[in-house]
Amino acid sequence: MKVELIAAMSLNGKIAASSDQSSLEWTSKEDTKFFVEKTKECRVMIMGRKTFDTIGRALKDRLIVVMTCDPEKHALIEGVEYTCETPHQILKDLESRGYASVAIAGGAGVYSMFLKEKLVTDVFLSIEPILFGNGISLAESFEDVKLKLVESKQLGEQTVLLHYEVV
Numbered sequence: 320m321k322v323e324l325i326a327a328m329s330l331n332g333k334i335a336a337s338s339d340q341s342s343l344e345w346t347s348k349e350d351t352k353f354f355v356e357k358t359k360e361c362r363v364m365i366m367g368r369k370t371f372d373t374i375g376r377a378l379k380d381r382l383i384v385v386m387t388c389d390p391e392k393h394a395l396i397e398g399v400e401y402t403c404e405t406p407h408q409i410l411k412d413l414e415s416r417g418y419a420s421v422a423i424a425g426g427a428g429v430y431s432m433f434l435k436e437k438l439v440t441d442v443f444l445s446i447e448p449i450l451f452g453n454g455i456s457l458a459e460s461f462e463d464v465k466l467k468l469v470e471s472k473q474l475g476e477q478t479v480l481l482h483y484e485v486v
């Protein structure tokens with residue numbers, strides 16, 4: 320299964336200034352367009368509960384799997400599933416339901432877990448022209464991962480998209 324980590328990042332490796340900040344506050348419209356296209360292509364994305372809180376709704380034509388330690392607590396929303404399963408179990412379940420690829424949509428907690436478990440196959444990074452003085456790093460506390468650059472392209476006047484494969 321393709322497990323595609325997608326993130327918008329500041330020039331100094333941050334994905335947000337704080338954990339309640341929506342990415343829409345600082346990312347480009349070209350990155351949003353890429354996010355929509357990529358997640359529609361995968362048909363499913365996995366994200367942490369804090370990231371889902373910054374979105375707060377289902378997204379058209381895509382399933383959102385939200386990782387939380389307390390799945391029962393959340394109100395049912397069509398197109399959104401809450402789970403406390405492990406990354407391995409979530410992927411196995413999605414595969415059995417016919418999904419061939421999945422977007423790992425953050426935040427840092429979720430990126431870190433999937434990297435730690437060595438489950439990520441591809442990384443897509445949109446680099447935005449901002450330096451956060453404080454904030455949340457992309458991911459941490461995992462063994463080094465070697466990557467191969469597959470493609471780099473300019474998404475818009477100010478945004479570069481990098482696609483890497485895990486070696």
Ligand SMILES: NC(=O)c1ccc[n+]([C@@H]2O[C@H](COP(=O)([O-])OP(=O)(O)OC[C@H]3O[C@@H](n4cnc5c(N)ncnc54)[C@H](OP(=O)(O)O)[C@@H]3O)[C@@H](O)[C@H]2O)c1
Pocket residue numbers: 325326327328333334335336337338339340341342366367368369370371373386387388389402403404424425426427428429430432455
């Ligand atoms: N720039 C980007 O591309 C990008 C992408 C995504 C997110 N973000 C930003 O990142 C920030 C949020 O990131 P974050 O790292 O603070 O939080 P997060 O990873 O989105 O969510 C953390 C939550 O995930 C759940 N969780 C974590 N480990 C779990 C496990 N092993 N099993 C079950 N549930 C687990 C817990 O939810 P419970 O507390 O409910 O148990 C935890 O509080 C937001 O500002 C968001 O906008 C940026």
